[in-house]
Amino acid sequence: MDARSIAESQKGLRTAASSIRMDRLDQKRRETAFTKELTIGEASRDISDGSTRPGHHRNYGAAVFDLIVAALPLYFVAFAFLAYAQNGTRVDLPLNQVLLKMASFNPTAFPIVFTLLSAKFIKSVANWKLERSTSVGTIQSLLGSRSLATSIITPFKIGVFNFAVLIGIAFWLLDPVGGQASLRLATRDSNSTTLDANFDYLDINTSPFGLLDAPSRLASINGAFNAALLSPASSKNGSQDLYGNLQVPLLEVLKDSQKADSNGWYRIAELVNASESSTSTTALDQFLGLDNDADPSADVTASAYASLVGMPFLQESSSDGVPSTASAVNIETQFSMESSYFYADCSVEQSGSTEDSNDFASSIDTGRGVVSNGRQFSMSYDQNHTTNSTQPRAVVFTSWNGHSSGSNGDITTATCQLTTTYIEANVYCATNSSCSILAMRASLLDHPKPSLTQLDGIAPTWNATSNHTQSERHAIPELFFSGLINATGNETDETGGLSPIECYFLHPEDPYSCDGNGQYTLYSIRNDLFSYRATQLLNTYWLANIAPFSVTGNFKPNNTRESGVSRAVQGQVRVETTVLRCHTHWMILLVAISIVLFLAGMATAYLDATRKIPDVLDYFANSLQYNPYVHVERVSSMEEGAERARRLKDLRIQMGDVRPDDPAGYIAIGTPGYKQPIRMVSAERRYR
Structure with missing residues (x-):
């Protein structure tokens, strides 16, 4: 080719x-x-078929519903202003109880109201923009921003990032903020009111006339003294005795364990415990009138008390201006009191021994200035001590343990210098009626010389009376010491053992335990311990003498049986009540967000009322409109999405291959049936 x-x-x-x-x-x-x-x-057939409807003129039904919904945020506005009006009032008021219940309910209600109003507002804006022409991205962005999560996710899905997206996210962040504001706006809080109050306490400097003029009181005096000896250790070593009286710490012990602050105050261990129940240590110091410059390294736990019974006190019943305690969570009181006590500075030694009780008895000078219990215990005192004396009165305790089995008849002699310590004490009482002296210092007032005591007849009421002779003054120590040494007797009628007074020096927790079967050596006690315990015994018996009824829980000002023993002083009462507290910053946030929601609701009502197009954005049934694969009755294009959804709610539809017989399938939504065969999508078939 x-x-x-x-x-x-x-x-x-x-x-x-x-x-x-x-x-x-x-x-x-x-x-x-x-x-x-x-x-x-x-x-064309679908458009021409079906009924006709006019365009919307006014959607009053939707507007009324929107107005009702728009009014919901006003509940939170009313709540905020009610809480503001009730700020600082007692929490137990009925209205305040309602407000607190509303506050607990608000975190549940607020997100519901916020979401309802916000979602409706966003949708109404989308309808408004759709009616006036906008982009698909704008509509989809609006519809996808009806919650905080979707407002963040939607821009990434559709690729729309603009300033409106940030505004939408910021707007939805107001939801949790508003919820917290509605919860935290009204809370329970404490409110303190400090008022003046009057207190009465036992004046230990009262005249000792009771020792001279009322010998019949000896039974009550000894009863009060023995009750103190029998009291438990918690009473002897606590801030209050069995009757709630105030135990006075020994200033001498405080001076040895810490430094005073700039005003001479010494802190006491109970101050630490009291600060735990009060607002703070600083606030408590301010309430007590103490400086904050105390030694932080001070050993405030070291303390001993001047007596086995405390100082009786009470608050006067007048309470003018004191708030009702019905809602009180804490009631604190404080006052300062002036007082004094005997202090015995003792030196203890063994002064010999004898096994013959006659030898010991004969060695006791029973003349003036010496008292004895008739067996193994004696006290001697300086009978020549007067108000002109410059040296302390000497008191000598002599004890013989020869009655105890197995003893060598040791004799203990303790020589004590008796002085008066004048103190100012700061008293504090908490809500639970637990009272204590929290701080003490040497009294700043003018007082007699420390070398003189009440045994010298230095009481103001005594000195104010001119007809008391020196012999009457000398009778005071004689009656006091003779009463003290015989106040308890021995534990039993046996001759062995120590008297409870002697035993107290060895076993202060149980002074009735020294029977005749033990060996007791009082001279083995340290000087400081003997001094503290001698001080406690002397002060206990003195208090029992001047006010036996008052120290045993029957203290009353102007008591006829113990007249003139009380002293009045002004203190303070701080009543801490539970009040309703409106927090202004949360209130401003809640009111602002609620007003924004209210305005959004009003705007929604207006936009829905003036909308002329049907509402189709939220309804799946609208996607079936003019779908050639869906065989349904055609109606007006003005049909609302909700109406169409109700009308087609029972229509069976399927998304699948609507051209199952073609070489390449086609995916669409249709109504499966003999007129429109639909086959499920297969991974082995290709689709156009």
Whole structure:
């Protein structure tokens, strides 16, 4: 075959291939035209079919509902202003109880109201923009921003990032903020009111006339003294005795364990415990009138008390201006009192021994200035001590343990210098009626010389009376010491053992335990311990003498049986009540957010009332409108999405292959049936 023939053959092949391609294109055009004609025809038929409706003029029904919803945030505004009006009032008031219940309910209600109003507002804005022409991205962005989570996720899904997205996220952040504001706006809080109050306490400097003029009181005096000896250790070593009286710490012990502050105050261990129940240590110091410059390294736990019974006191009943305690959570009182006590500075030694009781008895000078219990215990005192004396009165305790089995008849002698310590004490009482002296210092008032005591007749009422002789003054120590040494007797009628007074030096927790079966050496006691215990015994018996009824729980000002023993002083009462507290910053936040929600609700009502297009954005049924694969009755295009959803709620639909017989399938939503076969999507089939 020549070259010409070959060229003609190739040309013929190209012509044939071109004809085949043109035929295929013509067939595809015909199919496309047919499909378009079918779709347009179907659409034309759908548009022409069905009833007609006018465009919306005013949607009053939707507007009324929107107005009702818009009013919901006003509940939170009313709550905020009510709480503000009740700020600082007692929490037990009925209205305040309601407000607190509302506050606990608000975190549940606020997110519901916020979401309801916000979602409706965003949708109404989307409808408004759709009616006036906007982009698909804008509509989808609005519809996808009806919660905090979706407002963050939607921009990434549809690729729309603009300033409106940030505004939407910021707006939804107001939801948790408003919820917290509605909860925290009204809370329980404490409110303190400090008022003046009057207190009465036992004046230990009262005249000792009872020792001279009322010998019949000896039974009550000894009863009070023995009750103190029998009291438990918690009473002897606590801030209050069995009757609630105030135990006075020994200033001498405090001076040895710490430094005073700039005003001479010494802290006491109970101050630490009291500060735990009060607002703070600083606040408590301010309430007590103490400086804050105390030694922080001070050993405030070291303390001993001047007596086995405390100082009786009470608050006067007048309470003018004191708030009702019905809602009080803490009631604190404080006052300062001036007082004094005997202090015995003793030196203890063994002064010999004898196994013969007669030898010991004969060695006791029973003349003036010496008292004895008639067996193994005696006290001697300086009978020549007067108000002009410059040295302390000497008191000597002498004890013989020869009655005890197995003893060597050791004799103990303790020589004590008796002085008076004048103190100012700061008293504090907490809500639970637990009272204590929290701070003490040497009294700043003018007093007699420390070398003089009440045994010298230095009481103000005594000195104010001119007809008392020196012999009457000398009778005071004689009656006092003779009464003290015989106040308890021995533990039993046996001759062995120590008297409870002697035993107290060895076993202060149980002074009735020294029977005749033990060996007792009082001289083995340290000087400081003997001094403290001698001081406690002397002060206990003195208090029992001047006010036996008052120190045993019957203290009353102007008591007829113990007249003139009380002293009045002014103190303070701090009543801490539970009040309703409105927190202004949370109130401002809640009111501002609620007003924004209210305005959004009003805007929603207006936009819905003036909307002329049907509401179709939220309803899936609208996607079936004019779908050639869905065979339903056609109605007006003005049909609301909600109406269409109700009308088609029972319609069975499926998304699948609506052209199962074609070489390539087509995915669409349709109504499965004999008119419209729909097959499920298969991974082995291809789709256009």
